[in-house]
Structures are given as C-alpha cells and as structure tokens.
C-alpha cells in the first residue's frame with residue numbers, strides 16, 4: 474500500500490488532469506541556471522504559436538520572482554476571488570503571482586511547501602478553457618517549483634534553455650537529467666544569447682540525447698524591448714524567424 478502522501482499526489486494529479494483536459498499540450502520552459510532566458514523563451518514562443526493560429530496560455534510558475542507580466546507590459550491586479558481568470562494579453566492568456574501582489578518590487582518569501590501549494594492552487598482554480606498550448610515559465614533550480622510542476626502536470630515535455638557557456642550547459646544538463654529521472658520528455662534545447670554557432674546548446678543536446686531546436690542570437694533588442702513590455706519576436710523579423718524555426722521543430 475502506497476504512503477498516504479503519495480496517494481494524495483496521485484489523486485491531485487488525477488483531478489488536475491480532468492480539470493485541465495481542455496489544454497492539449499503543456500510545455501515547461503526550464504533550466505536550473507538563472508538568467509539564461511527562460512522567460513524570454515516562454516513569451517516569444519507563446520506569441521509565435523499564437524500568430525500561427527494556436528490558442529495559447531502562459532503560466533508564470535516562477536512564484537517568488539514572477540517576471541512574465543513585466544516582459545508583457547501587463548499591469549493588472551487580479552480580484553482575490555475564485556475561480557481565477559487569466560488575463561488576456563493580445564490573444565494570449567496569462568497567469569502570474571505578480572497579478573496578486575500590489576507592488577512588484579516587494580519580495581515574495583515562501584518556503585518550499587508553500588510554493589508547491591501555490592502552484593497547485595493556481596492549477597486547480599484557474600479557468601483556462603480550451604487551449605492548444607500552455608507554456609509554463611519555470612524558475613531556476615531543481616527543487617520546489619519545477620518538482621511541483623512535474624508532479625502535478627501531465628507535461629508534454631520540457632524545452633531546456635542554455636547559453637553558449639559551459640557553466641550554463643552543465644546546469645541545463647542537470648535540469649534535463651532531473652526531467653528524465655522523473656519521466657518527463659525533453660522536447661529539445663534552445664541555445665540563447667548565441668553567436669549563431671552552437672556551443673552550450675550542442676553540449677546539452679549531446680549529453681541529453683535531445684534535439685537542438687535552435688540558437689537565438691545575442692541581441693541588445695531583447696533587453697530594450699522586454700524592459701518596455703514589448704515582445705521581441707513581434708518587433709524584429711530576424712528574431713521572429715529564429716523563434717518560428719524553433720516552433721516548427723517542436724511541432725514537427
């Protein structure tokens with residue numbers, strides 16, 4: 474007989490599966506290393522998919538440093554009532570803890586179990602409706618939030634983000650190994666802030682035996698546009714093409 478806490482997770486997962494049955498594909502964007510471009514990848518992939526005609530949502534699972542709203546120029550305070558309705562930004566549904574705090578500079582300081590609980594609350598109480606894709610922006614690390622997402626969500630897989638540097642690749646490999654150990658597929662690797670010749674991305678793809686989906690070049694426009702809440706792939710033709718090629722590989 475399994476331990477009651479395991480049975481509880483299994484039961485919760487079953488309920489969530491039913492609740493989220495309108496979402497065809499749930500994809501996590503992940504790396505154990507901070508600052509490599511997980512949020513950048515999430516929002517640009519989301520809007521590229523949306524422009525291809527898909528119904529898309531973004532879940533900001535970076536509970537204590539939620540950045541998705543800033544990247545999308547969303548300044549919305551959600552009512553504290555259930556069910557939670559995601560905010561619609563130019564046709565993409567978005568949900569983030571940033572919508573539930575009144576000052577985006579205030580630290581959100583929670584212990585691990587609270588983070589897991591918050592992720593579960595979000596997932597259980599949000600009305601996403603029917604979506605083709607839900608992209609989940611994960612925080613760095615290999616502990617609470619990624620673990621909760623993996624445990625609770627029936628993910629299609631992870632897109633793993635790295636930069637060209639060896640240190641980023643090592644941490645991305647760590648993320649991939651965690652995913653594999655927990656039975657989640659790796660849809661592929663994105664090398665971000667690249668010079669166009671794969672380095673870290675290639676290292677990760679070889680180590681994890683996963684597809685290198687593409688390289689997103691280092692481009693000053695990313696910082697400039699994201700700081701203004703604008704989406705780089707919607708503003709620049711080359712950036713848009715880089716993300717479209719990645720999406721084609723994920724879909725193909």
Ligand SMILES: Nc1ncnc2c1ncn2[C@@H]1O[C@H](COP(=O)(O)OP(=O)(O)OP(=O)(O)O)[C@@H](O)[C@H]1O
Nearest residue numbers: 507508509510511512513666690691692695696699
């Ligand atoms: N290809 C790129 N070229 C230049 N700057 C980039 C690129 N991609 C992302 N950036 C910038 O790098 C910074 C970090 O990106 P981002 O916040 O997406 O990383 P992250 O992995 O989500 O970080 P965290 O681990 O803190 O969640 C941002 O200011 C972003 O605008």
Ligand SMILES: [Mg+2]
Nearest residue numbers: 511512535540
């Ligand atoms: Mg981030």
